[in-house]
Amino acid sequence: MPGRIIVIADEETCTLFRLAGVGETYSVVDPNEARRILEQFEKGEDYVLALISDKIASSIDGFEELAVNLKMVTPITFPDRRGIPAKATDTLREIVKRAIGFEVAI
Amino acid sequence: MSVNVTRMELLRLKRLLGIAERAKSLLEEKRTILAMEILSTISRARGLIDEMEIKLRKAYQSFSLAEATMGRSGLLGLAIKTPTRFRIEIDRRRIMGVETPVFNLVEEAGGERRASYSLIGTTTYLDEAVSMMEDTLKVMVKVAEIEATVKALAAELEKIKRRVNALEHIVIPRLRRDIAFIEFRLEEMEREHLFRIERIVGEQQS
Numbered sequence: 001m002p003g004r005i006i007v008i009a010d011e012e013t014c015t016l017f018r019l020a021g022v023g024e025t026y027s028v029v030d031p032n033e034a035r036r037i038l039e040q041f042e043k044g045e046d047y048v049l050a051l052i053s054d055k056i057a058s059s060i061d062g063f064e065e066l067a068v069n070l071k072m073v074t075p076i077t078f079p080d081r082r083g084i085p086a087k088a089t090d091t092l093r094e095i096v097k098r099a100i101g102f103e104v105a106i
Numbered sequence: 107m108s109v110n111v112t113r114m115e116l117l118r119l120k121r122l123l124g125i126a127e128r129a130k131s132l133l134e135e136k137r138t139i140l141a142m143e144i145l146s147t148i149s150r151a152r153g154l155i156d157e158m159e160i161k162l163r164k165a166y167q168s169f170s171l172a173e174a175t176m177g178r179s180g181l182l183g184l185a186i187k188t189p190t191r192f193r194i195e196i197d198r199r200r201i202m203g204v205e206t207p208v209f210n211l212v213e214e215a216g217g218e219r220r221a222s223y224s225l226i227g228t229t230t231y232l233d234e235a236v237s238m239m240e241d242t243l244k245v246m247v248k249v250a251e252i253e254a255t256v257k258a259l260a261a262e263l264e265k266i267k268r269r270v271n272a273l274e275h276i277v278i279p280r281l282r283r284d285i286a287f288i289e290f291r292l293e294e295m296e297r298e299h300l301f302r303i304e305r306i307v308g309e310q311q312s
Contacts, residue, residue, distance in 0.1 A: 003194040003209070005243075012178075015185045016169050019232070020239035021213075023190025049194055049209065049250050068257070074250045079159060081166045092148055092253055099260030100141050 003047035008034050013053055013080050022051075031059040038066065041073050048073045053080040064094040109284050111291040119288065123281040130273040137266045140202055144259045151252045158245045165238035172231035184228070190214065194247060204262040206255040211247045
């Protein structure tokens with residue numbers, strides 16, 4: 001089954017990903033726009049790997065909740081150029097907490 | 107309570123109770139194994155996330171140097187002309203009967219990086235940044251695979267938890283209650299029967 005890779009980040013980071021060969025990049029500033037993009041892909045038929053910068057992910061209200069409930073989109077967060085600490089483990093931690101019932105250090 | 111008070115029904119319910127208790131114990135075993143599988147899967151995540159962050163940092167450093175040399179508009183111009191080279195291919199594998207995804211980063215045929223920009227007028231920092239980002243993408247896909255696997259296992263674990271709860275708090279108590287009721291009624295009927303016989307015998311003797 002084929003899937004797509006998309007990037008949701010600031011303009012500079014999107015430029016870098018485009019240069020590396022990831023064509024679908026969304027340069028966003030407004031967290032609501034980022035949420036809309038994720039929800040739009042969730043309604044689609046293609047499986048999507050969404051790479052989201054930490055800065056944008058952390059500005060989306062209830063991002064972990066959203067990430068856990070997405071079926072067609074797997075969101076992965078990464079630190080942007082400003083070096084904000086990665087939150088990539090937060091979604092994983094939330095999934096594990098819900099499944100097992102306690103928090104696990106990752 | 108609408109239960110048939112017969113010995114046949116009692117035997118049937120006892121058999122059902124045995125099956126329900128066996129099913130509960132098997133599901134509890136599967137729940138434990140799945141929880142362990144989730145923990146073992148996420149233990150691989152930390153290393154990959156660290157690797158992703160290190161590679162990204164290097165890519166950003168080279169990118170900043172390329173930006174300083176070529177200018178932001180120059181890089182943007184190249185980025186617009188760069189064709190899409192990567193997509194993912196999703197396979198499936200089964201862990202404890204749960205279907206989990208396997209992500210593979212696939213490079214489109216003919217999507218050569220070199221073809222998208224000339225070596226003249228670009229800097230080696232750009233090559234380094236792009237090459238490092240390609241490596242980062244591979245790691246990101248593996249991190250995504252772990253997240254999707256944990257998600258699938260967690261969903262199955264939730265299902266098992268609900269089934270165990272239903273068996274433990276609804277099905278098994280109801281079966282026990284029905285069994286107790288039938289046993290009580292059968293004993294009562296037996297006592298009534300004995301009493302009637304004794305009374306008939308007593309009347310015949312007097």
